[in-house]
Amino acid sequence: MSDVITRSQPAPVMIGGKQRLSVIDCDIHPQFGSKDEILPFLPERWQDYMKTYGGLYRQALADTLSHPRMAPDVARNDAWPPKGPPGSDLAFMREQHLDANNIDHGMLMPLNRGPANQRNLDFGAALAHAVNDWQLHYWVNPEPRLHGSIVIAHDDAKAAVVEIELRAKDKSFSQIMMPPHSIEPLGRRKYWPVYEAAQACNLPISFHVSGVNGFASTGSGSPSYYIEEHHTNVRGMQSLITSMVLEGVFEQFPQLRIVLVEGGLAWAPSLKWRLDKHWMRFRLEVPHLKRPPSEYIREHIWFTTQPLDEPDRDQDLAEILEFIGCDRVMFSTDYPHWDFDDPRFVLGKLALSDEKKEMIFSGNAKKLYNLS
Amino acid sequence: MTTSAPSTRTRHVVARAGEIKPGDRKLVEIAGRPIALFNLNGEFFAIGDKCPHEAGSLCKGKLGSFADSDEPGKYHLTHQGEVIKCPWHGWEFDIRTGQSYCDPQQVRVRSYDAGVAHGSDLLTGPFKAETYKVTVEEDYVVINL
Numbered sequence A: 001m002s003d004v005i006t007r008s009q010p011a012p013v014m015i016g017g018k019q020r021l022s023v024i025d026c027d028i029h030p031q032f033g034s035k036d037e038i039l040p041f042l043p044e045r046w047q048d049y050m051k052t053y054g055g056l057y058r059q060a061l062a063d064t065l066s067h068p069r070m071a072p073d074v075a076r077n078d079a080w081p082p083k084g085p086p087g088s089d090l091a092f093m094r095e096q097h098l099d100a101n102n103i104d105h106g107m108l109m110p111l112n113r114g115p116a117n118q119r120n121l122d123f124g125a126a127l128a129h130a131v132n133d134w135q136l137h138y139w140v141n142p143e144p145r146l147h148g149s150i151v152i153a154h155d156d157a158k159a160a161v162v163e164i165e166l167r168a169k170d171k172s173f174s175q176i177m178m179p180p181h182s183i184e185p186l187g188r189r190k191y192w193p194v195y196e197a198a199q200a201c202n203l204p205i206s207f208h209v210s211g212v213n214g215f216a217s218t219g220s221g222s223p224s225y226y227i228e229e230h231h232t233n234v235r236g237m238q239s240l241i242t243s244m245v246l247e248g249v250f251e252q253f254p255q256l257r258i259v260l261v262e263g264g265l266a267w268a269p270s271l272k273w274r275l276d277k278h279w280m281r282f283r284l285e286v287p288h289l290k291r292p293p294s295e296y297i298r299e300h301i302w303f304t305t306q307p308l309d310e311p312d313r314d315q316d317l318a319e320i321l322e323f324i325g326c327d328r329v330m331f332s333t334d335y336p337h338w339d340f341d342d343p344r345f346v347l348g349k350l351a352l353s354d355e356k357k358e359m360i361f362s363g364n365a366k367k368l369y370n371l372s
Numbered sequence B: 001m002t003t004s005a006p007s008t009r010t011r012h013v014v015a016r017a018g019e020i021k022p023g024d025r026k027l028v029e030i031a032g033r034p035i036a037l038f039n040l041n042g043e044f045f046a047i048g049d050k051c052p053h054e055a056g057s058l059c060k061g062k063l064g065s066f067a068d069s070d071e072p073g074k075y076h077l078t079h080q081g082e083v084i085k086c087p088w089h090g091w092e093f094d095i096r097t098g099q100s101y102c103d104p105q106q107v108r109v110r111s112y113d114a115g116v117a118h119g120s121d122l123l124t125g126p127f128k129a130e131t132y133k134v135t136v137e138e139d140y141v142v143i144n145l
């Protein structure tokens, strides 16, 4: 019968059986085509530095992650373009993802070389600046559906603020990006200048799971398995919210908006219940909090869907989303990584009204990022 | 593996036997249905290409084994070279049966009856081969559907 090797393009993502659903993807990973691709974006001094010393992450083995990943380059096996690593080829990304999945807007989440992981803070700042130029050159300028994230090395808050202020004028960037695994809990005052700048520029801060801070990922050492380490992404997000709320970040910066990417969401209700309960008892310890912690979370935190929590009954997920607030949940895929979520699948799992589905797939992100 | 089909089903010629080497696979389509076809040491197996989880293309996955264990610290491999791992989230399926490892009772892909037929057999009976000119000299992979 047939000799067909290429699959036909997937059907457009439809809602209500007829209408094409507009999709905004809050998590797309662009990658360097080769490790030297970033060099021309660095000043000579840092090019030399990079060639001589490489990166110095905050752990014993320089330039490595704590655990080997699930798949080569953390990627879907089918996301390798004809040349270069997954996520490095715009034409391939357009065909396999942007066009095939109705992506009207995509938020870039460059994890490349982890500027914020660098122990040499000046190198970190130079690298962040270079990655931002690289995003414009290779991705945002040639593809208007893609939006940049301002990468910063936040442990030098002063340098980070310079970078934010420089980029915030450029509409090619829609948000600021930081790793949740930081050296100090993220509500601490050393990071406040960054939050102040974000508020002043009216840009959300997106925390995408990542960060090599030199600490074991659990409170009792390094886990044996990747599956175990992978789960610490959830705890990382919980610590981040807890610290920001309890340190009073949202009292200080009442317009600050935070996006959590790839850390799940089904745990959010229980965190809210517990924090509120503790706050009733320990309120005097944190008198700067004027409201129960859950209210700060409800107001300031946006959650993204991928990797979708998959309870047996879709109704259970819908209840959790309602509890969090469907206006605070945004769709994401994590393309081209191995735990990518397909929009058709997520749409099928949302036991919500069409109106709420549209909010999650595009409406909320449109509002947050001021997109048309 | 069969070489003949019950009369109620149609034999679909999907490939020349020689074009898929042992250990290799090919994505074929019958009536718009994508099917992943595998050559396991000369035997052919076919399963639905769409992963029941989020519809990743199984044909693009990695072939390997099931790792099994009776107690922590010990493991052994079974089904070597017979397990396809979805390229997206890594769910594993037995290419002989389409059964999944984590939930064999409920999660499976359809498995199809695939086999090799000689051109001379095919030319005598009904079969469908749109892109293959079937000749008496060659062997073909046939899926009965």
Ligand code: FES
Pocket: B051, B052, B053, B054, B055, B056, B086, B087, B088, B089, B090, B091
């Ligand atoms: S799509 Fe196959 S494992 Fe998720």
